[in-house]
Amino acid sequence: MRGYAVVDARTKNLLKRIRPGQIAILRHEDIDEMAATDLAMAKVKAVINTAPSITGSYLSVGAKILAQRRIPLYDCLTRDLINEVQDGDWIELEDGYFITADGIRLCPVTEVTEQEIEVKWELARRNLETSLEQFIQNTLTYAQQEKDYYISALPSLPLRVKLARRHVLIVVRGKRYREDLKAIHSYIQDYQPILIGVDGGADALLENGWKPDLIIGDMDSVSDQALCCGAEIIVHAYPDGRAPGKSRVDQLGVACHLLPAPGTSEDAAMLYAYEHGAEWIVALGAHSNMIDFLEKGRKGMASTVLVRMKIGTRLIDAKGVSMLYQKRVRWKNFILLSTAASFPIIAATLISPAVRQFWHLLWLQIKYNVM
Structure with a gap:
């Protein structure tokens, strides 16, 4: 090697x-x-x-x-x-x-x-029960400490993009995000939702031909190309106002807004969309279970639990949607389509003298060759 x-x-x-x-x-x-x-x-x-x-x-x-x-x-x-x-x-x-x-x-x-x-x-597998118990305990402990942040509203930002009464699609670079984004291609075309990329989720949108309206995150995994694509930028800051990611955006000369909020950037994006009147919030690639958070190095999911409790039924989690529907060739539909397509040909044969003459000559030619 x-x-x-x-x-x-x-x-x-x-x-x-x-x-x-x-x-x-x-x-x-x-x-x-x-x-x-x-x-x-x-x-x-x-x-x-x-x-x-x-x-x-x-x-x-x-x-x-x-x-x-x-x-x-x-x-x-x-x-x-x-x-x-x-x-x-x-x-x-x-x-x-x-x-x-x-x-x-x-x-x-x-x-x-x-x-x-x-x-x-x-x-x-043998450690699963112990790991789950520790994860739940951490989640409950931090949820108790952080609940006041989620009861009160986030700061309002002077954004050009208006979320009220709109569908909002929040894209996160989670498991199967590429496949899921392709699976809801028709939804994006039909409903034209506000597109929010969480860090690298903005690049996922660009790769699929969609320009994000908003990009939110700590700016550690989003590309310069995405940051300069014309989307409005929201830098996710710590609750005390510190925002290490702002320096990178400033170096690119791109205007941005600061959003102090606890938890993950995807939680902040969902909460902001909810508080600004989004009709439906579709989350794609979002982290939602113990393995997701352990892989991110987080020992609990307090912020995610609290955010989902608050926004309730407005949230539609599209994670893994690509696994529910696999396009298959339906031979019944193929046969019906072929049969329907044959009717114009048959009708033209019966109506047009020239077409009838062609088929008659073809039949005579075949009959002559056989004999």
């Missing part, structure tokens, strides 16, 4: 730079489904992880996805390669060590095999 390295402690940043055939060096404990899928789509040659790729603390599927795609995955836990290797460095695997082009042995590595993954999955 040899190739050029691309290095980043944050997988989402690494994915912006890596090219097919390169080796990804990252720090990502319990690689999640989204990261593994994106690494596979980027056609990386191998993945070296300086954190445990699968710990068995919960049913993490990233390592399994990489194994299924035949992408070698190595754990390097004795040395922090993130600070020792740079983008473009040539590295090779030899005798269980990764070495540089200068012949320097960096660290021993262990390949994450399918057998090891199965062992960790069995451990995760």
Whole structure:
């Protein structure tokens, strides 16, 4: 195994730079489904992880996805390669060590095999009850501490886009977001909802030919192209007003609004749409269960529970909608359509003398050749 390295402690940043055939060096404990899928789509040659790729603390599927795609995955836990290797460095695997082009042995590595993954999955199954209990306890504890934020209204922003009495589609880069977005293509065409991209969700909309009306998030995974597409920008700030993502938007020279709010950016987007009179809020790719939040490194989902309690029946969760409907060829419809299409031909044959003459001559030709 040899190739050029691309290095980043944050997988989402690494994915912006890596090219097919390169080796990804990252720090990502319990690689999640989204990261593994994106690494596979980027056609990386191998993945070296300086954190445990699968710990068995919960049913993490990233390592399994990489194994299924035949992408070698190595754990390097004795040395922090993130600070020792740079983008473009040539590295090779030899005798269980990764070495540089200068012949320097960096660290021993262990390949994450399918057998090891199965062992960790069995451990995760045994730990499920304990993990769930801790997750619920954290959720309830933080919900009690944060409930006052959600009882009161969010600050109002001077937006050009008006949400009142409109359908609002909120796109998050969650599991199967690409397939789900394609599945509701007709809905977007028919209802023309206000399109809100949460961080990288804005890029998902652009990739499918839709320009977002609003982009909200902490600006850590959205592209410069999306930020400059003409959408109104809302930087999600901490409740005390700190907004680390604002500096990036300012560097691009793009105007933005600050929205101090607890919880995740997708929660803030839903809550803002609700409080400004959206008729329906369609959430696509949103995080909604324990595994989703554990993959994001969150030990609870207090903000999501409180937001969904508040907005109630106005929310339509479209996550996974692509799995409900798979287009199949319906042969009954095909036969009916073919039969219907044949009627104009038959009618033309009966009515037109020229067509009748053509078929008569054709029949005589066939009869003559047979004889």
